[in-house]
Amino acid sequence: MTALYRKYRPQSFEDLVGQAPIRTTLLQALKQDRLVHAYLFSGPRGTGKTSTARLIAKAILCENRMVTGEPCNECDICQSVGRGELVDLIEIDAASNRGIDEIRDLREKIRYAPTRAKAKVYIIDEVHMLTKEAFNALLKSLEEPPAHVYFILATTEIHKVPETILSRCQRYEFKRISDADIVTQLTAIAEKESREVEPAALELLAKAADGGMRDAISLFEQLSNEKLTVQLVRERLGLTNDQSCEALYVALGTADTQKGLSVVEEAHREGHDLQQFTTSFLGLLRGKLHEAVAAKKTGVIPKLLQWIELFDDAWMKLKRASIATLPLEIAVIRGTQSLEMQAVEPQTERPERLAQTAVAAPSVPASAVAVGLLQMDAVQKQLPKVYGLLSNPSVRASFQTGHLKEVNGKNLKFCFSSDFHFNKVQDLGALVLVEEALKKVLGEEIKVFFEMEAPLVESLGWETVEEPLP
Numbered sequence: 043m044t045a046l047y048r049k050y051r052p053q054s055f056e057d058l059v060g061q062a063p064i065r066t067t068l069l070q071a072l073k074q075d076r077l078v079h080a081y082l083f084s085g086p087r088g089t090g091k092t093s094t095a096r097l098i099a100k101a102i103l104c105e106n107r108m109v110t111g112e113p114c115n116e117c118d119i120c121q122s123v124g125r126g127e128l129v130d131l132i133e134i135d136a137a138s139n140r141g142i143d144e145i146r147d148l149r150e151k152i153r154y155a156p157t158r159a160k161a162k163v164y165i166i167d168e169v170h171m172l173t174k175e176a177f178n179a180l181l182k183s184l185e186e187p188p189a190h191v192y193f194i195l196a197t198t199e200i201h202k203v204p205e206t207i208l209s210r211c212q213r214y215e216f217k218r219i220s221d222a223d224i225v226t227q228l229t230a231i232a233e234k235e236s237r238e239v240e241p242a243a244l245e246l247l248a249k250a251a252d253g254g255m256r257d258a259i260s261l262f263e264q265l266s267n268e269k270l271t272v273q274l275v276r277e278r279l280g281l282t283n284d285q286s287c288e289a290l291y292v293a294l295g296t297a298d299t300q301k302g303l304s305v306v307e308e309a310h311r312e313g314h315d316l317q318q319f320t321t322s323f324l325g326l327l328r329g330k331l332h333e334a335v336a337a338k339k340t341g342v343i344p345k346l347l348q349w350i351e352l353f354d355d356a357w358m359k360l361k362r363a364s365i366a367t368l369p370l371e372i373a374v375i376r377g378t379q380s381l382e383m384q385a386v387e388p389q390t391e392r393p394e395r396l397a398q399t400a401v402a403a404p405s406v407p408a409s410a411v412a413v414g415l416l417q418m419d420a421v422q423k424q425l426p427k428v429y430g431l432l433s434n435p436s437v438r439a440s441f442q443t444g445h446l447k448e449v450n451g452k453n454l455k456f457c458f459s460s461d462f463h464f465n466k467v468q469d470l471g472a473l474v475l476v477e478e479a480l481k482k483v484l485g486e487e488i489k490v491f492f493e494m495e496a497p498l499v500e501s502l503g504w505e506t507v508e509e510p511l512p
């Protein structure tokens with residue numbers, strides 16, 4: 043934990059940033075002395091759970107609680123809580139050794155009267171980390187807590203806390219703190235610490251902290267020894283500038299694999315955090331997707347969705363990548379080349395069709411479509427437009443799951459791997475819609491055939507002989 047975070051930790055509920063509803067409810071309870079014996083705080087890291095737990099503990103134990111519900115911050119008890127010295131406030135970090143010894147200890151000592159204060163408060167941080175045995179032991183204590191004992195449990199992963207525990211606690215959900223609240227707090231700290239900052243730099247820090255005040259303050263502390271500028275924050279956090287993201291977007295849009303790879307390479311070489319970079323890029327794609335939806339540009343939506351999935355997948359794999367840039371490279375290649383690859387694959391395994399598609403060089407211009415003899419690659423490139431014309435969403439969704447397998451004159455064959463979608467497109471109404479859309483885009487009367495994907499062994503070409511198109 044950083045020095046500044048400790049220094050500016052809220053000493054009263056009034057100073058607690060960004061959790062107004064929780065603050066109001068808790069102060070009300072303290073004011074009316076309607077406290078329960080077990081609280082559970084859940085929410086993302088650094089959003090004030092532990093700080094709030096300490097505040098309640100202090101307010102519960104304070105010898106002179108104010109009418110507002112706030113601790114007085116002056117009595118002996120408040121003072122020793124502030125210094126972290128009060129023996130009756132016991133903090134357990136369940137993450138450190140999964141809590142076995144502490145919970146055993148807790149069960150033994152819980153009956154003893156408090157040493158100095160009027161009650162004992164147990165704060166158990168990251169409570170979801172407790173072992174099953176520790177949970178069971180804790181549950182026994184929660185079921186019949188002695189009158190002088192209060193529990194405040196905190197967790198970032200509430201779904202890992204057993205229902206039996208949840209049901210014994212009054213629950214509070216901590217939200218991510220807004221960028222604006224974080225900026226306000228950082229500005230205040232900067233003033234008190236006489237640090238020179240550019241306001242826009244604080245906004246970048248807030249964004250990077252993703253709603254966590256602790257992370258925001260910790261970043262601030264690391265960077266603010268020199269003048270805190272936008273430039274500095276970008277460099278140090280490896281925040282990729284918008285131009286790189288924009289360049290990658292253009293590379294994908296123009297199917298320029300080489301360019302896409304060089305953007306990734308450059309980001310890596312310049313020491314940018316690739317996960318951050320991917321997050322920024324996903325942010326850009328998301329923005330484009332929202333724009334497309336708002337403007338009803340349905341033609342580009344499937345493509346954007348595909349890219350988002352590819353890069354989201356890459357983001358998840360970046361953490362444990364053997365070669366740092368590899369997940370992104372794969373995403374770039376898939377995003378720029380998937381169409382060509384789909385078209386080329388069957389040729390490599392089935393030489394008899396080579397003659398038919400050999401002319402389909404990767405760079406067939408779209409205009410070549412309308413010359414009567416359709417070419418696989420060119421048709422493939424037009425498919426997003428076809429999807430866009432399918433106004434019936436369920437037909438569109440099902441049709442999109444198929445891939446173009448064969449082109450023979452004006453006959454197109456699409457292959458499906460799911461029975462459900464296959465049956466859906468087989469429906470006569472759907473077939474008509476698809477053929478109409480294809481006609482509009484390709485300018486030809488098209489006949490469409492659908493088939494189910496052959497089982498894997500067959501599709502690898504080991505067993506079956508290709509059947510000609512009907």
Ligand SMILES: [Zn+2]
Nearest residue numbers: 104114117120
């Ligand atoms: Zn006090």
